[in-house]
Amino acid sequence: MAPSKIYLLMAIGMALQVVHAAPSTLGNNDVCTSSQCVQTAASIIRDMNPTVDPCEDFSAYTCGGFWEREEIPADKESIGYFRIVADQNNRVIRSIVSPESDPQLEAIDDKIAAGRNLQKLKDLYASCMDEEQIAKVGRQPVVDQLKTILDLFPATTADITLDRMALSTTLAHLNRIGLDSFSSFGVSTDVKDPTRHLMDLSEGGLGLPSKEYYLDERITTVYQTTVAQMFELMQGKGLEINNGTSSTSTKVEVVVSSEWEEAAKDVVEFEKLLAGIATERTERRDPEKSYNPRTLDQIRAMTPSIDWHLIVQSILPEKNDIPDIIIVNSPGFQERLEGLLQKTSPKTIQNYLSWTVIRELAGSLNLPYRQPLRILNAALSGVSADVVPDRWKTCVAVVNSQLGDMAGQYFISDSFKGNSRTQVRDMIESLRETYLKSFPNLNWLDDATTEGAIKKMKAIVQLTGFSTNSPNVGSSKNVDDYYQDYKVDPKDYFGNQLRMNVWGTERYFNELDKPVNKKKMHMSPQTVNAYYSPTENQIVFPAGILQPPFFHTENPEYINWGGIGVVAGHEITHGFDNKGHQFDALGRLANWWSNSTTEAFNKKAQCFIDQYGNFTVKGSDGKDYNVNGQLTLGENIADNGGLKQSFDTWKARYNSDPAGRRYNNFRLPGLEGLTAEQLFFISYARPWCSKQRPESAIRQMRTDPHSPAKWRINGAVQNSVGFAEAFKCKAKAPMNPDKKCDLW
Ligand SMILES: [Zn+2]
DSSP: OOOOHHHHHHHHHHHHHTOOOOGGGOOTTSBOOSHHHHHHHHHHHHHOOTTSOTTTOHHHHHHHHHHHHOOOOTTOSEEEHHHHHHHHHHHHHHHHHSTTOOOOOSOOSOHHHHHHHHHHHHHHHHHHHOHHHHHHHTTHHHHHHHHHHHHHSOOOTTOOSOOHHHHHHHHHHHHHTTOOOSEEEEEEEOTTSTTSEEEEEEEOOOSSSSGGGGGOHHHHHHHHHHHHHHHHHHTTOSOOOOHHHHTTOOOOOOOOOHHHHHHHHHHHHHHHHHHHHSOOHHHHTOTTTTOOEEOHHHHHHHOTTSOHHHHHHHHSOTTOOOOSOEEESOHHHHHHHHHHHHHSOHHHHHHHHHHHHHHHHGGGSOHHHHHHHHHHHHHHHOOOTTOOOOHHHHHHHHHHHHSHHHHHHHHHHHHOOHHHHHHHHHHHHHHHHHHHHHGGGOTTSOHHHHHHHHHHHHHOEEEEESOBSSSBTTOHHHHHHHTTTSOOOTTOHHHHHHHHHHHHHHHHHHHTTSOOOTTOOSSOTTOSOOEEETTTTEEEEEGGGSSTTTOOTTSOHHHHIIIIIHHHHHHHHHTTSTTGGGBOTTSOBOOOSOHHHHHHHHHHHHHHHHHHHTOEEEOTTSOEEEOOTTTTHHHHHHHHHHHHHHHHHHHHHHHTOTTOSSSOOOBOTTOTTSOHHHHHHHHHHGGGOEEEOHHHHHHHHHHOSSOOHHHHHHHHHHTOHHHHHHTTOOTTOTTSOSOOOOOO
């Protein structure tokens, strides 16, 4: 059943011969020897550990070779296929934006605009790569920002009463320059009427990734040291920096004065209290609980210490009136915030606001001025603070985040082949058919709810490849227009970051009185990811994910269906998970479920909560930490539904075509010992082959709604009857428990 190492050698041998065989002429029993087939087979075999019983631990069976072979790069917190593919895409982006490069577009609608775009990309990249210039400006850009805060919010240790006006002006300023503080206004789709936008007020302002970290003394100690050192560094004291020699050194010793030691202690104590009043993450993800329409007067009543009217007025574009209604994500938090502000000294709040600016902006300074932040990051991610990633990687990330769609136009031209788009679209349509057929067979779904589910499934819209609106990535002119108000200066890295923040915030608020644009893709084309948007009832697949191990046009179907097929099924299932099912076919947060069916849904969902809540991950302290079954519920439902629906879709096609005349289900060289069904599941698991530093794993568990990679594999296959049959797992084997959770 399992391929041996000898097959691996054979596979590589054939790769050298590069035997081309057109896949379409091959039947289900023929072995494909095209270079793509050889490559696909070889990479599957390389990742496996065939000595493991797949029914004992499927992740170890599929990924054992990967685990043994791959090392986490020194500058990364994990390694896995999402990262490996993203690295490939990043190299493409680098080849576009490097000074000497001359990338070509397949089609240009406006030569002048195209030239401007390329220059803008190169300028942004160059500003980031110019470490000499960044060292030359030193700490000054952040010092200037701190001065603004102190001007807006003057306070001394003698002050007792909070200056409401000063605080509000400062919060408005932070909001405008896109920095996160304890309360920020934003713009989002109105979940009850998803054609329009509404202003919202959300909570935030924690410097550590989640509230749990404030209970971890080891972390809060590192955090306090970081705050103190950064304060001191921004005074220009505590450290002698020689621009020429020490700008790339990570050996930074900061002598902190007692004044800033005290200030740091105050800030961390304040944040501990802020964490104490923060809303639980699971509650913040609940769409009904976060939808609280309030007038400004009502918001004022919750937190009288802040002049909300002043903030709204100063961040809205002039053309806009003050909105009648603002969505408050957590009114309870705003009320508790009042209590906290009342008992906090103005000086502490000033220090906290200053720290917010440092925390959010100092990452763009030269190395010695951000080293304490990197030491904090080391404690949170496990990546050593002595390791500095290659500068180009940082700078490509900056290009992706600031001019993602502009760079994406070149990425598409370089790496995206049109036929993959057609093929993936066809797959999604087949998946939709399977779902539609499955609904009437689910005995826990009553007739009325089945009808609603069918209606919603039919209405799901798919976007594949790249955004065609706001901006249209296919048009140089449109991309140029879209980014035209964002000015890039090749000599001002810090300024570019700040201008992007302001541009982004203004763009959001300008959308407020415009209808929601359903053609916009909220990910750049080179992104290795996919998403479902409940308010748009839309599934989206950027070009970046349409490549191995997820997909290749020349792969046999069972490989593609195990890969991108499950990803597509996962995104579709999000429309029906614990959050998505609360939205109707038009993307409205509106209940279309009967009470009894809701009850049945919740009961079935509880099965997943219990199952995943029993899975554990090792922390850096060697202790086992349990996965949060509630936080990860939606993703787990999506994984399980996606796996089942994709398997059923592929299997129906496969069974309908035993000779392989219509669909490509030929065999892969070196993998003849495995059935197509078995390879489907291996193809599902492979993208989750990964290794992660324990610190990073803990952070993921506390903040990320996705389960750890190993459990995305083993959790889903434990619930799959198709898996147990494919591998002939005995009853009660670890991967074939009696109790199976299922929903879709
Ligand atoms: Zn998901």
